[in-house]
Amino acid sequence: MKKxxxxxxxxxxxxxxxxxxxxxxxxxxANLNPVNQRHTIEILINVVLVVGLYVFAGNSGVLSFGxxxxxxxxxxxxxxxxxxxxxKAFLLPSLPGFIGSAELAPxxxxxxxxxxxxxxxxxxxxxxxxxxxxxAALAMFAVLVIVYQVGINWEAVTRGTRTMLGxxxxxxxxxxxxxTIICVLIAFAYQRSSSGLRLRATREDExxxxxxxxxxxxxxxxxxxxSAFVVGIGGYLYAQFQxxxxxxAFYTHVTFLTIAMLVVGGQRSLAGAVVGAVTxxxxxFLFNSIxxxxxxxxxxxxxxxxxxxxxxxxxxxxxLLFRRDGIMRGREFELRRPGWMRRSGGGAxxxxxxxxxTDPQAKEA
Amino acid sequence: MTALIQHAIDAVSLGSLYALLALGVAMIFGIMNxxxxxxxxxxxxxxxxxxxxRDLPWPVQLAVCLxxxxxxxxxxxxxxxxxxxxxxxxxxxxxxxxxxFALQSLATVIFxxxxxxxxxxxxxxxxxxxxxxxxxSLNLVTVVLVIVLVGGLATFLRQxxxxxxxxxxxxxxxxxxxxxxKADRVIAVAFALSGFSAAVAAILIVAQRGTxxxxxxxxxVLIAFVATIIGGLGSLYGAAFGGMLLGVLTVVLQVVLxxxxxxxxxxxxxxxxxxVLLARPQGLVVVKALFERV
Numbered sequence: 001m002k003k004x005x006x007x008x009x010x011x012x013x014x015x016x017x018x019x020x021x022x023x024x025x026x027x028x029x030a031n032l033n034p035v036n037q038r039h040t041i042e043i044l045i046n047v048v049l050v051v052g053l054y055v056f057a058g059n060s061g062v063l064s065f066g067x068x069x070x071x072x073x074x075x076x077x078x079x080x081x082x083x084x085x086x087x088k089a090f091l092l093p094s095l096p097g098f099i100g101s102a103e104l105a106p107x108x109x110x111x112x113x114x115x116x117x118x119x120x121x122x123x124x125x126x127x128x129x130x131x132x133x134x135x136a137a138l139a140m141f142a143v144l145v146i147v148y149q150v151g152i153n154w155e156a157v158t159r160g161t162r163t164m165l166g167x168x169x170x171x172x173x174x175x176x177x178x179x180t181i182i183c184v185l186i187a188f189a190y191q192r193s194s195s196g197l198r199l200r201a202t203r204e205d206e207x208x209x210x211x212x213x214x215x216x217x218x219x220x221x222x223x224x225x226x227s228a229f230v231v232g233i234g235g236y237l238y239a240q241f242q243x244x245x246x247x248x249a250f251y252t253h254v255t256f257l258t259i260a261m262l263v264v265g266g267q268r269s270l271a272g273a274v275v276g277a278v279t280x281x282x283x284x285f286l287f288n289s290i291x292x293x294x295x296x297x298x299x300x301x302x303x304x305x306x307x308x309x310x311x312x313x314x315x316x317x318x319x320l321l322f323r324r325d326g327i328m329r330g331r332e333f334e335l336r337r338p339g340w341m342r343r344s345g346g347g348a349x350x351x352x353x354x355x356x357x358t359d360p361q362a363k364e365a
Numbered sequence: 366m367t368a369l370i371q372h373a374i375d376a377v378s379l380g381s382l383y384a385l386l387a388l389g390v391a392m393i394f395g396i397m398n399x400x401x402x403x404x405x406x407x408x409x410x411x412x413x414x415x416x417x418x419r420d421l422p423w424p425v426q427l428a429v430c431l432x433x434x435x436x437x438x439x440x441x442x443x444x445x446x447x448x449x450x451x452x453x454x455x456x457x458x459x460x461x462x463x464x465x466f467a468l469q470s471l472a473t474v475i476f477x478x479x480x481x482x483x484x485x486x487x488x489x490x491x492x493x494x495x496x497x498x499x500x501x502s503l504n505l506v507t508v509v510l511v512i513v514l515v516g517g518l519a520t521f522l523r524q525x526x527x528x529x530x531x532x533x534x535x536x537x538x539x540x541x542x543x544x545x546x547k548a549d550r551v552i553a554v555a556f557a558l559s560g561f562s563a564a565v566a567a568i569l570i571v572a573q574r575g576t577x578x579x580x581x582x583x584x585x586v587l588i589a590f591v592a593t594i595i596g597g598l599g600s601l602y603g604a605a606f607g608g609m610l611l612g613v614l615t616v617v618l619q620v621v622l623x624x625x626x627x628x629x630x631x632x633x634x635x636x637x638x639x640x641v642l643l644a645r646p647q648g649l650v651v652v653k654a655l656f657e658r659v
Contacts, residue, residue: 306473313467
């Protein structure tokens with residue numbers, strides 16, 4: 001019995017440790033002032049988005065500039081199905097009847113947001129999963145542009161460039177934490193599944209994986225759809241956190257910020273995604289508060305527009321300079337026995353990283 | 366007929382500008398596998414250098430723009446990209462993105478986020494009328510300038526030692542180094558040329574918009590990326606062709622789409638980009654040496 005428990009703990013440790021980090025972030029954040037409580041929710045939402053991006057980009061090694069289009073779909077789905085009916089009649093008079101009269105509770109709304117993102121993913125996944133490298137990244141960027149353009153022009157459904165408002169605000173620290181944990185578990189279960197392992201094999205060596213009869217488009221498509229679901233949930237959380245937004249919220253800024261978070265954390269592991277999102281978000285809030293002016297005793301530092309972004313960019317550059325493979329260097333948190341407890345041979349269950357940290361491109365350099 | 370000629374002039378002029386942008390990005394990409402986001406900020410720097418030197422006579426103003434942007438491009442390579450030689454594509458990409466973000470924020474710190482008006486010599490605004498067709502001299506300047514630059518670049522790449530080395534490096538960087546091509550020098554030349562194209566693009570874009578803003582470079586650089594990728598990675602001619610195609614398509618969509626669909630112009634354009642990528646994932650002009658052999 002004890003053996004089984006230990007085995008489970010070891011196998012699940014990469015996920016358990018990340019959940020631990022998230023719980024600590026949430027508990028600490030919940031005890032801070034209201035501004036920082038809001039920031040805490042934003043951190044958790046960023047984690048969901050980056051984990052969603054990681055499920056596809058991290059496992060497949062194919063970067064995507066367009067994953068945030070699923071955030072847009074998730075957020076607008078949430079808005080359309082949760083804004084109170086009376087307000088909706090006023091804000092969006094020309095909606096089809098069944099949407100106009102729909103008013104969903106938070107959990108069904110979140111699931112619907114994820115599901116709609118998956119439906120949209122299904123439309124584009126077959127072409128996209130056949131592309132590799134930069135062609136795939138750019139094709140996804142084209143998808144992002146298309147979703148944005150439709151968003152700002154389809155006034156009957158999205159209110160165009162006018163703000164979509166009146167979304168009920170249900171995202172609290174605890175509901176955000178719950179969804180974040182669910183998303184981390186989904187990502188972890190996927191990367192440990194046989195499909196996830198096959199996809200990671202294609203990332204390490206495309207040709208060897210092909211030779212082992214792995215269908216790259218098929219495995220990429222599965223990861224892509226799971227990623228769509230998770231990012232869609234992120235869109236739901238965002239919509240019910242902000243209450244009001246425009247299509248610009250799901251465009252290039254959030255795209256590049258989430259990619260930067262993933263790469264700074266280390267795009268080759270789930271721990272990298274979570275650690276990157278948490279670190280970069282916290283730093284950006286810190287820099288922001290400095291931008292607004294800081295007084296230390298007699299010295300007053302008056303802030304100036306743009307300073308915090310400059311500092312954040314400088315941090316990202318330095319982080320990459322000193323840790324090219326990201327903060328986590330492609331590793332997960334592993335539970336290991338201290339060296340003196342390890343028996344020769346037998347104790348190696350958790351002794352090795354889940355995936356060897358060999359980046360072929362880094363080695364070439 | 367008149368309308369057709371008018372549209373054709375617009376299309377070629379926009380296509381030329383896009384081709385110029387694509388060349389600036391493709392130049393760096395071919396050699397060091399870096400899609401340089403910060404290329405847009407070179408254009409932004411050019412625009413602000415025109416703003417700062419607005420009271421000087423216009424030849425000096427244009428010269429200042431060229432010198433500042435080329436210097437900025439070289440500094441970018443030296444300070445930001447040299448430490449990352451040999452890093453993987455996503456790392457390089459995020460590096461250039463962070464750099465672009467940093468430069469935009471710095472511009473906001475220095476100049477504020479509001480647009481600054483920049484006046485350029487008035488001959489850019491004059492309109493030329495031939496028969497019943499009239500077009501702005503800016504259109505003409507753009508097309509002529511880009512033709513001259515592309516011609517000059519082609520001569521440079523064929524006739525000079527550095528040019529030949531650059532082509533060799535673009536095809537196979539490792540082998541080029543093995544036969545004695547100095548990597549850092551070739552890359553520096555590429556950055557200088559890229560800076561030159563950014564400076565010219567800055568002048569043309571500012572002449573058109575009349576303002577400088579911190580985010581001025583964002584949409585040009587994205588267009589350049591798309592043009593480079595659909596044109597064929599690592600091929601300069603492909604990139605120029607991709608840029609021209611994108612420009613022409615934009616104008617065609619503007620003309621052809623009915624009013625109800627006109628706002629979705631860009632959505633159609635990018636749908637076209639996806640179709641091109643699916644039909645020719647390696648780009649329209651294929652460079653054989655770029656494929657990974659097993």
